[in-house]
Amino acid sequence: MAVGGCFCGKVRIEYTGQPLTSALCHCHDCRKLTGSPYTYNFVVKSEDLEISGSPKEVAKTSDSGNYIKNYFCSDCGTPLFGRKIKSHGEPDEITIVRAGIFDDIGILNERKPEAEIYTDRRLVWISPIEGAAQVSGMYSQPL
Ligand SMILES: [Zn+2]
Ligand SMILES: [Zn+2]
Secondary structure, three states: OEEEEOOOOOOEEEEOOOOOEEEEEOOHHHHHHHOOOOEEEEEEEHHHEEEEOOOEEEEEEOOOOOEEEEEEOOOOOOEEEEEEEOOOOOEEEEEEEEHHHEOOHHHHHHOOOOEEEOHHHOOOOOOOOOOOEEEOOOOOOOO
């Protein structure tokens, strides 16, 4: 099991199981969301997440055209996870968790990104990760 949470500790997240995949995203939205050059994300089944606290949600249509809700700690602002919202308003069964929220750095060291997406927007001074699929734009699996 992996545990994590926001900077101030008011929102905590427990995760069981293994990510479906893991990816760096270099898109414009991810930069803005996190204030960082790119995000590292674990793509997980929503049912494998246990969330305590009440993250604030911010909705936006993403670069891929999907309607996404992103969740933050309302006190400290840590970006926690995002979910696609289906056309009838229900959240997707898949959740994109910002990998940096996990407490144990070992989890991040063990799991290298399987892919990088929106590589066309990667900053020029950042090198591709060896062994990670390079995808310009969104890949077929929804993020
Ligand atoms: Zn917080
Ligand atoms: Zn992104």
